[in-house]
Amino acid sequence: MNFNLTEEHMMIRDAARDFARTELLPGVIERDNKQEFPNELVRKMGELGFMGIMVDPKYGGSGMDTISYVLIMEELSKIDASASVIVSVNNSLVCYGLEAFGTEEQKQKYLTKLATGEQVGAFCLSEPEAGSDATSQKTTAIDMGDHYVINGTKNWITSGGRADVYLVIAQTDREKGHKGINAFIVERGTPGFDIGPKEDKLGIRGSDTHTLQFNDVKVPKENRIGEDGFGFKFAMKTLSGGRIGIAAQALGIASGAYELALKYSKERKAFGTEICNHQAIAFKLADMHTEITAARHLVMEAACKKDAKENYDMASAMAKLYASKVAMEVTVEAVQVHGGNGFVKEYHVERLMRDAKITQIYEGTSEIQKIVISRGVLRD
Numbered sequence: 212m213n214f215n216l217t218e219e220h221m222m223i224r225d226a227a228r229d230f231a232r233t234e235l236l237p238g239v240i241e242r243d244n245k246q247e248f249p250n251e252l253v254r255k256m257g258e259l260g261f262m263g264i265m266v267d268p269k270y271g272g273s274g275m276d277t278i279s280y281v282l283i284m285e286e287l288s289k290i291d292a293s294a295s296v297i298v299s300v301n302n303s304l305v306c307y308g309l310e311a312f313g314t315e316e317q318k319q320k321y322l323t324k325l326a327t328g329e330q331v332g333a334f335c336l337s338e339p340e341a342g343s344d345a346t347s348q349k350t351t352a353i354d355m356g357d358h359y360v361i362n363g364t365k366n367w368i369t370s371g372g373r374a375d376v377y378l379v380i381a382q383t384d385r386e387k388g389h390k391g392i393n394a395f396i397v398e399r400g401t402p403g404f405d406i407g408p409k410e411d412k413l414g415i416r417g418s419d420t421h422t423l424q425f426n427d428v429k430v431p432k433e434n435r436i437g438e439d440g441f442g443f444k445f446a447m448k449t450l451s452g453g454r455i456g457i458a459a460q461a462l463g464i465a466s467g468a469y470e471l472a473l474k475y476s477k478e479r480k481a482f483g484t485e486i487c488n489h490q491a492i493a494f495k496l497a498d499m500h501t502e503i504t505a506a507r508h509l510v511m512e513a514a515c516k517k518d519a520k521e522n523y524d525m526a527s528a529m530a531k532l533y534a535s536k537v538a539m540e541v542t543v544e545a546v547q548v549h550g551g552n553g554f555v556k557e558y559h560v561e562r563l564m565r566d567a568k569i570t571q572i573y574e575g576t577s578e579i580q581k582i583v584i585s586r587g588v589l590r591d
């Protein structure tokens with residue numbers, strides 16, 4: 212597999228890096244403290260084409276490949292993983308889901324605004340009793356002829372309080388099990404659709420996570436995505452690509468922490484020399500660099516497979532499993548390299564350590580990734 216970046220890839224990566232340093236960095240600590248959604252920054256990311264990176268330009272997207280997507284995700288996540296999860300959900304769950312499986316009318320009506328960042332999307336699969344076991348959907352969508360009526364609760368929804376368009380998974384026919392599940396497009400403001408309070412989180416605090424309530428929410432039939440019963444497959448297919456985005460987010464968190472640790476180790480002196488001259492610190496940097504490089508290969512492999520239209524389910528699961536583990540390990544060590552300074556907000560590494568944890572949880576926990584990988588290994 213050839214991981215050499217093209218000139219265009221390098222330009223895209225540099226544009227994302229510049230944006231992260233000049234626009235995301237200045238307010239990142241304050242947004243984390245206040246749990247503030249970066250509204251204005253999302254608008255700017257839309258202008259730069261980051262909200263619809265892989266979407267066909269005819270639907271308002273940037274028409275780039277998955278490699279470009281992971282490069283952008285890595286650069287944004289080095290600085291602000293809260294901003295990058297908004298980008299990731301909008302791109303790989305919402306825009307991809309609509310572009311790959313939506314009707315032409317759905318694409319014209321919704322995708323065109325989501326891909327430009329004019330609107331923000333949310334993906335609603337999880338429920339209080341259906342997390343890892345996503346087949347246990349309690350939310351129902353009853354077929355009423357020309358419309359469906361949705362009832363139930365979704366929780367942990369990223370951009371839940373801010374989104375304009377929600378892709379909602381619900382059970383239509385319980386007897387058919389996961390083959391009786393559908394996916395729907397629900398607009399913000401639809402009567403009976405209520406947004407609950409915001410979660411007070413450990414990390415990615417600048418992102419917006421809410422519980423959503425659906426009480427007799429009428430959704431027109433044309434808002435169902437795919438054939439009747441396609442909803443579970445829809446969720447699994449979109450999540451498989453989503454995991455590449457989260458793997459890239461984890462990679463970015465790790466590399467952001469590593470870059471800070473490397474710089475600090477060359478500046479901070481102890482026992483008459485820069486701390487990087489102590490082998491215990493130098494070895495930490497060696498381990499970080501090695502692990503990050505290995506994670507980057509897995510992320511790039513998954514992205515390349517997706518671009519080559521090969522099956523990438525196992526590759527994306529491996530990339531997410533490994534990159535999220537590396538993000539945890541590297542951020543903990545980056546705090547250690549910073550000593551006491553690592554424990555305060557000003558030096559950024561404590562936030563990166565808190566942000567890293569979510570990459571082992573959402574879009575399938577590490578345990579779920581191992582189920583996907585082990586099934587693949589045993590099948591081959």
Ligand SMILES: Cc1cc2nc3c(=O)[nH]c(=O)nc-3n(C[C@H](O)[C@H](O)[C@H](O)COP(=O)(O)OP(=O)(O)OC[C@H]3O[C@@H](n4cnc5c(N)ncnc54)[C@H](O)[C@@H]3O)c2cc1C
Nearest residue numbers: 334335336337342343344367368369572573574575576578
């Ligand atoms: C900040 C945040 C943002 C999120 N954003 C979204 C979103 O936008 N949309 C959305 O739909 N969801 C979202 N989620 C939900 C997320 O995907 C779920 O939290 C995740 O899938 C785990 O589900 P759960 O929390 O119910 O944990 P559980 O499924 O209850 O799991 C608890 C523990 O048991 C383990 N476990 C469960 N089953 C097995 C098994 N078979 N074998 C081994 N171990 C197992 C898990 O790995 C985990 O360690 C978000 C969550 C958070 C915290």
